[in-house]
Amino acid sequence: MSFPLLTATAVLPAVGAIATAAVPAAQRTAAKWLALVVSLATLALAAVVAFRFAPGGARYQFTESHAWIKDFGVRYELGVDGIAVALIALTALLIPFVILAGWHDADPMETGSRRWRPTQGFFALILAVEAMVILSFEATDVFLFYIFFEAMLIPMYFLIGGFGDHAHEHGEQAASTQRSYAAVKFLLYNLVGGLIMLAAVIGLYVQAGNFSLPEIVQARANGSLHMATGTERWLFLGFFFAFAVKAPLWPLHTWLPNAMGEATAPVAVLITAVVDKVGTFAMLRFCLQLFPEASKWATPVILVLALISIIYGALLAVGQRDIKRLVAYASISHFGFIILGIFAMTTQGQSGATLYMVNHGISTAALMLVAGFLISRRGSRLIADYGGVQKVAPVLAGTFLIGGLATLSLPGLAPFVSEFLVLVGTFTRHPAIGIIATFGIVLAALYTLVLYQRTMTGPVKTEVAAMPDLRVRELLVIAPLIALLIFLGVYPKPVADIVNPAVRHTMSDVHQTDPKPEVEAAK
Amino acid sequence: MNPVNYLYLAALLFTIGATGVLIRRNAIVVFMCIELMLNACNLAFVTFSRMHGNLDGQIIAFFTMVVAAAEVVVGLAIIVSLFRTRHSASVDDASLMKL
């Protein structure tokens, strides 16, 4: 059999994590470099996957399949379709930047501080998360997916609770209590979701007799596996709940602002740009494919919830006093768009949603990391503590503005493409919802520009007067992201070509076709 | 009289011992009650061996005694060291797994 490319892509960071953790405490820097190199190597492997992936070819490619737990028909079954490829590429791409951005976040703190933060642990955990996320993108066995879907919570928990950012208005003590609160909230929220999903997974096994996604989908398609309507709906809800918590969808979103607010900026990026994507990805792969009928049944409610997420998240973002929480609520709004696109049940909507996952990952990473640099300079997360930064640190301000513009999906930058696709895709089926969702772009402009205005413009505050501009390392983090944003905004075709066939398959799974334009109908 | 009465007696003694274990606070007395229960068992064993006409019951009783002896040695040692640390032999005082 051929070289197990997918396994390698996932195993490499896992091994790297162990190796990094094993580096003795003295060689802190060595650990950092090791982690960075491993992540870059993973990126290379992911690139190989992306380039050797044949968009026209089989639905699942590079498939691997080995028996694992025979008694329950659990198989170690990997395979990627276009959507998975895009997201794996995104993950592998972001991790190096996360590591580079968090270069000093886990250094042992200066004397007189209570805690010593094990640097090795920080980077090892990041790599561990990467490995699990990639595996959950690759797994085509439901049970296998479930395992990694849950397992990635543990390293995330430690990353949030152990390495939170210390900029807190009420001092270090308050910061650590807040941090652990956020971490526990994150863990419990997602565990509850996962638990319900587990029940559904078992239920699915009882129904189908095995866990293999392709087989079940096949069986459902050719009618050899029939589910009672009620059963299907319950199972769907079980799966969807877990994914909606992870995504997160209103009203299950409240863990995100705490988690992103308390975590360091790189970890926050990890949460929103990488881990949460598993939720939306899984909706697209598992909910729709396994339970087409139930998906159609639930669509109206989900669309409304997504709509609420969009508007609600944007409005709350406007009302935030804390930079990172603002970004978190903005993300909630964006996830609303993604879910809207997925359940619009149109090619544009779902391709747009997939592109949205990628673009949102990059844009949020850019914005959040710059925000992190900003916060690390001033030591405060409160918007009110800033002002006139662009005078003293023009490059920082510029990159921050570009990140913001990407967040409000300015045409020419990547997010615009996906957002417009989602809107169009929704509009063709549900015009009213599409129009209301369009208000989201105005609100997005509002919260982004208000944030920029309050922090960057105006007279220079004395506290920021001595603020240094971006350093080389930080530029190395931001510049590629921005370049990518522009490139994908101008020429998204490569990604779109990879994604489209997979979306076509999904659409056929749910027995949906795009509505024809009026003129065509008239002809 | 039917030898079964021995069994009834054993049961009675066992119950009394058990109750004692539950209501007494002095570790030594509790321990005595345990011994009482063991003895009750032995009586039962002996009676059974008589009932079945083979000596296995007695053997088991014998082993029980040996084990009881060993147990008493260790148990009392524990009580003594407890008393040393807490200056009391009450089992309730040892309600925490630390001093």
Next chain:
Amino acid sequence: MENLIALLIAAPLLGAAVLLCGGRRLDAVGHWIGTVLAAASFVLGVVLFTGMLGKAADHRTLTQHLFSWIPVGGFQADVTFRLDQLSMTFVLLITGVGSLIHLYSVGYMEHDERRRRFFGYLNLFLAAMLLLVLADNYLLLYVGWEGVGLASYLLIGFWQHKPSAATAAKKAFLVNRVGDMGLSIAIMLMFTTFGTFAFGPVFADVDRTGQGKLTAIGLMLLLAACGKSAQVPLQSWLGDAMEGPTPVSALIHAATMVTAGVYLIVRSGAIFNAAPDAQLAVTVVGAVTLLFGAIVGCAKDDIKKALAGSTMSQIGYMVLAAGLGPIGYVFAIMHLVTHGFFKAGLFLGAGSVMHGMNDEVDMRRYGGLRKYMPVTFVTFGLGYLAIIGFPGLSGFFSKDKIIEAAFAKGGTEGWILGGAALLGAAITAYYMTRVMLMTFFGEERWRNAPTPSPAEPSVEPAAETRGEHAEPHPHESPGVMTIPMIVLAFGSVFAGGLFSVGDRFLRWLEPVTGHSEGHSPVSALTVTASTLVLLVVGAGIAYAQYGRRPVPAVAPRGSLLTRAARRDLLQDDFNHVVLVRGGEHLTRSLVYVDHTLVDGVVNGTAASVGGLSGRLRRLQNGYARSYAVSMFGGAAVLVALTLLMRAV
């Protein structure tokens, strides 16, 4: 030939990229790079223009397909440029005026340490604007549309350390976003209706669809136009936009960007022609705005804001014309071009005045400047004559045609619209004369101590950032600034005539926009005559008020209307009360709800679980004996069960 089109955009785009990424080492030459690249684009435009003239009228449309942009299922967006007479006109206007203003800015921004970035933004604007007019489908146009919005945001807020500037920039972007929403909805509607949003196919299929859809599309496009072109009800941002450097006001907020709305409507003529209701809406908006802007222009003491009001009103004219359909399209564009010349000239003149007056913008502190800055005076004066429609100058031809067309629409609508247009002409004459008199004539009010006027608090930061506060020494601006003004003055004098003689412009644009002569109830002569009369009247009143009597250095309280007009006819107050306050309350309450209600439910569950387990914890009291009891009880239960089993 076609392949040059992309270069039109590429040149300024390159400039923007180089200047913005180049860093400080380019500070010395940055402005020249920007100017040269803008000029290069202009030259390219001219080359294409000559090439186009060489062709037959119907074969002048060039298209260049670069690459497929967003291909998803039926949704096919390509990066394709379309250069026809309409876009050609805009290309020349944009690059021409753009280059001149680049040149002007070299002098104007001399003392600004961030001049390089300024030119970067200007180039960015040029690129975006060219993309807007060259796009071959609405989505690409949308990119340019928001691109110019971004450029204007950056340029309005160029002096970001002024809170007022930052706020104005944000306001401009947000209001534009509302308009953009309209454009995107329009595009979605087109996609659902036609399955595409490229100009050609859409216009071809117009007749295949229902009235309602088209009206909806038209209204959405109108919304977009209102946002970009500062038409009622989305006009509130233009006045504040004057916070930006004056060249910006001249290029973006007078000559080019704000006219994009007109371009959009004219470009979508096919759709509007088939949707009369939408057209009516357009004309109404135009008429209302032209009066609104004119009235506002009368009351402002800030020279730039007065000009901004005028811009608003002039664009009102164009929109009105565009709303008239084939009768008016050509004249809308024509007025657009001439207006580009003279209004840019006026703004540059204003800038030159401010340059000489320590950035004083309050006209009540001007006066008698004609002696000190003759060139500015002359050019400004010519622009003034042009805009009020002095016979023979550009404004006369273009505006006159629009008024005629308005009447030609026929019916009561025709009368109303035409009347509005005429009235507008009169008010225009009034406020422009007022500006002229207050600035260049009368006694020199700036002699006495120049305390910053209370009416314009935003002036102080400007003054302290650019040049110190002192008794101003009015002086003529350097050559780099005067030359563009002179050129534009020429434009504003002759352009109109050039276009109208033998209907050159009409025949030039007709293949794209189409044209139809409406039957006007009143003869062209009558219209012209009445226009001139009203013009004289307006100018006369202004002279009576500001020429004869001395102008008070501090604005009098004025009538209710005046005060309202000073506050943009209370439009901002409305926005503030309704949108800003309301929004703040909404967000604040939502934050509260999210924290107490949504999160409260979650935390509540957590707390209840905690409490329950806290109670259960009591069972684990650590007493060996109570554990023993439970064990013993358990044993008893087991015995009982075994007995029961045997019993059963």
Next chain:
Amino acid sequence: MSPQLAAYTTSTGEAFQFWVLGTVAVIGALCTVFMKKAVHSALCLAGTMIVLAVFYLANGAYFLGIVQIVVYTGAIMMLFLFVVMLVGVTAADSLKETIKGQRWLALLCGVGFGVLLLAGIANASLKDFDGLGKANANGNVEGLAALIFTKYVFAFEITGALLITAAVGAMVLTHRERTERARTQRELSEQRVREGKHVPPLPAPGVYARHNAVDIAGLLPDGTASELTVSKTLRDRGQIRDVSDEAISDLKALEQRAAERLERGEDERPALKRSEEASK
């Protein structure tokens, strides 16, 4: 071997013995549980065990019977007593329950369990006894030995190992490692001085001819007892015998008698005075 052992019903003698001694055993057991003082419990338990030993014998378990007396009553119970002495002979712990509901639960469970056991035995068909006649044919001890060293030899060896372990364990548990060097007299005295209380050695216990005095507190001049004079161990065990009041009453009696005598002779008065001065 007595034939009764094989019979289904026992001889009246054994029955008599059972009913009498059984009662004793139960009473002993109850006393074990309910006696206030550990010593008494131990003694009662010993009694019960002896009775059980007799029952073993009656049941034909001669070896066990003897072992019971020797090992249990002899060794183990003595061990108990030894520990009881160590912990405090006269320390009487109150039977008052501290854990809420513990006693009632305990009794409930006890009764319930007992009833269940009895019921279980009752409805188990245990009518036929084939007795130990055959098994004890050539001697009970030999029989046991034969089994122990053939069938149960491994278990036997293991119990041996267990005993050894237990012995070692007991030693380990009770052995106290001295962590710090024992403090010398000098250090102790210095510490006393530093602490500033009891700089001189503690006062001696009160000594009276009619008591052994160690557990008797010395009296202060006002006749009240002083805790300090009794050794710490006794204090911990609460085994101080306070005799202050009876001493005071003795004093009173003495004075009274003296007063009676004084009515007869005046010449003792100065002596009395002198004695009073001495007492001051």
